[in-house]
Amino acid sequence: MKTQPARLLRTLCLALGVGAATSLSAAADNDGIGGPLPAQELTPRTVYQFLLAEIAGARGQIGLSAQLYLDLARATRDPRIARRATEIAMYSRNPQMAAEAASLWVEVAPNSEEARRILAGVGGATGGAANLDNVQTQLARALAQSNGRLPQNLLGLNRALAGIPDKDAVLRIVQRLTEPYLDAPEAYVARAQAAMVAQDPMLALGAVDSALQLRPGWEPAVMLKAQILQHSGASAEAARQLEIEVERNPDNNALRLAYARSLVSAQRFEDARSEFRRLLAASPNDAELLYAVGLLSMQLDDKAEAEAHYLRALDNGHPQPDLIRLQLGLLADGRGDGVAARKWFGEITDERHVPEAMIRSAQSMAREGRIDEARALLKAQDGNDELQRRYLIAEAQLLREADRTADALTVLDDALRDQPDDTDLLYETAMLAERLDRIDLMESRLRRVIELKPDHAHAHNALGYSLADRNLRLDEAEALIVRALELLPDDPFILDSMGWVRFRRGDAKEAAVHLERAYAIRADAEIAAHLGEVLWTLQRQTDANRIFDEALKAHPDNKLLADTVRRLRGQ
Template structure:
């Protein structure tokens, strides 16, 4: 049998003694736990863990605050718990991502101080110093960033160009940026590189006199520096001195191919500021210097197209269809030219030749439009379905394209069904709601269209397209012109040059009897877009002003460009007398 040990029961006195000891042990344990919890290591670990948990919830601001608290604690202890550099870097990156420059800057300064050769640290410190209006910090970190990038002329120039980039693009700080760039140059070891940075900053803020003054000694000190000459040329071009810009480039030495590149860069800049004729001339110079340069030839073709020389543009694009770099793009633009000239078969052939690359998506979209316009609606829808399989990320855009084709073909009910099905799977998607609103309007269900647009604005109160669409809807289908104008102006505030929004504003002003303002806005819209609906509106304003001949001329010119527009035909019929 098993032996059973007999344990004597404790006496009542012993039990009372144990009871007396328990509270003391508990207190000691609690004191130890409290001490441990309040120790720097535990508090720092707590904030780091809280920061990581906030990150897991995508609460970036809270994560930044927790990490900043951990960094502050870590900096105050004699023996830091975490590596100060690692924690500072982590805090800085989290705070930058959270768009909390107030928290990021102290962390970045610590990170940059401990990692003098870390380019990312020095760049972040420089940028945040500027964002936080710390002029002394900018002056301190600019040369440190340049040293981190590395020695040598090329790297120094690269560093100062980056410094210029960091000081640019903030119009509210333009005066401060230029003043800081001047101080940076004054303190710089390489006055030429820093002078180029000053010229870049001033040019970016349209301070052309300062930019010209800064770049002149740079060119004198570094006559071989092509970027400096190009900047000087851009300054002259911006100041409307195109001949001086060309003379600046002429002073550059180099091979014919190099000179062609310089002229092509000037050409692109001239086109970007609306100097189409001058830009075209520069591309012609580039091609004459390097006839085999396909980039220059493609630029010339685009410039001719933009300069409304479709026949010359077509010839230039045709010469590029077999080019490896630009063949697909050339075929796309040849399709566009053919489509605009009413040659549907030629357009279709060119769009089908686009086999890959950046232009494939647009080429297939245009192909579908051409097919639908030729009465091949099913083929057009099949083209878009095939494109959706190739580009699933564009599914909503392609659904909208299908719906538009259906609506234009008089099948708005099918378009509405497409949107209803899509919204059943993705409720509240603004783009889909916008498309459905248009479908509702085309079917005459104005209340449903208005409801969809109102829903968009509840989700995205500043959605410019929805603001404009609702304003235009109210203009055409209600008498609430005051609200309509308010909505349209909110949209225009975001996109002040948008032709459709200018048209909406002009139309609601016409409805309210402000013919002068209506004409001014509609003329701007028509000059920008030339859309037949804008032409109808502008003609109505001129007619209301008593200039019937000008109104008819606007409508007739628009009809010549859009011979199938039924609304224009009806407008001309209505205003015969």
């Protein structure tokens, strides 16, 4: 794009607060300058350098534009040009130049709060103790000269310091800067925010409680306290605190929304849906609220309400329509309506969701017995190496589910010849080999995965469980599962493996502990089969039968579960 010098000259005149005049007035500027302006002459050299800087920026040479503006700011010592130089240097992601420009800005506009805040931010990003001391000095002056804006400036401290990588140093700076202002609740909120970023939740909670003592029920502090509790894993307490505030302020929708979200975090899905419904009653066309009720209904297995709310969210312009189309396709597929499911999947254009939609479409075709068409659909998809591998693994899964396990292994083995160290392909072929009872091949490939990726928890778990399930090398099997559990301590399938290996070793009581925890996290059919068998061995047939009945109702076609129940009940 061409840049017209006359247009740029007008831009410069406007930027400096003049029309076609050749000198600048000394009127005060209210846009971050913070004081009287210097009388500045628009000399030919000034205009020429400004033109160069703007042309460089228009051509994408942001670094050159920032340097030219900085040179111009040094020559003119005009705070407006120094500000412009700072902004462009920040945009060019050059912290050293931004710090230099901001320092000049503060020097020529010493009363500008904005200049000091920006200098603190970019100065901290350049690192070093001297810079941090300078940051603290600039922010202390900005706070002292707040002129009625002290609360806003206290709340802006953490934003100003966000560029400093050492978050413990940020916490110390915020604590020192807020020391003179501890009669203001905003000072404690600033401390709480800094402590939270520094991963000191107890300090953060203490600070936010101090803010609430000074100003009970203050919404920003209430919200922050709930956030700190959630991040600390105390989701139930966060919900309780917000519930108290909602009872005090039943018409505050911001609090009610925070409360509804906290209920989701606490996994109180029915209560959360009730709160979102109340919010929706006040804003019936809010697409985000409609989507939230849809998601929670899906979680609660209320598919009819989920679909109704998804459709309304789509009609009301939800910002992520393809995400909703994916959910609608899954609902249609779940009730066996493959035509409707593929219609929804086919309307998805967002590249983030297209792969999932194509794989789901192929799975839908395969369930109708059209496996060759399903494979052709996957083979026709474009994409990078990672996507192609994903489609390939999906094709193998289709073949496996069609009881064509040997064909699935052949498909992945062909790809593995070209990428022998691809851990995803190695893992998938190991699982197929296990299904074909080719244990040596399974073990060699899982050990190769572990060699290439020592933190691959599922490879450790798969090998450990396969050995335990066959009553082979139980010491080694348990060691592998222990390592997997260290890597993913709350994974229900790894907990299931730990329970099963303990059962194989004769410790049914400890096995039950792991299996009950696994089943509480995920009511999977195979976990239910293992848990039921262990409970039966412990003479807890009533509990075992309850688990079996629940699981059979949810998973009537699972072979392992059905065989286990038949064997135990037939004894």
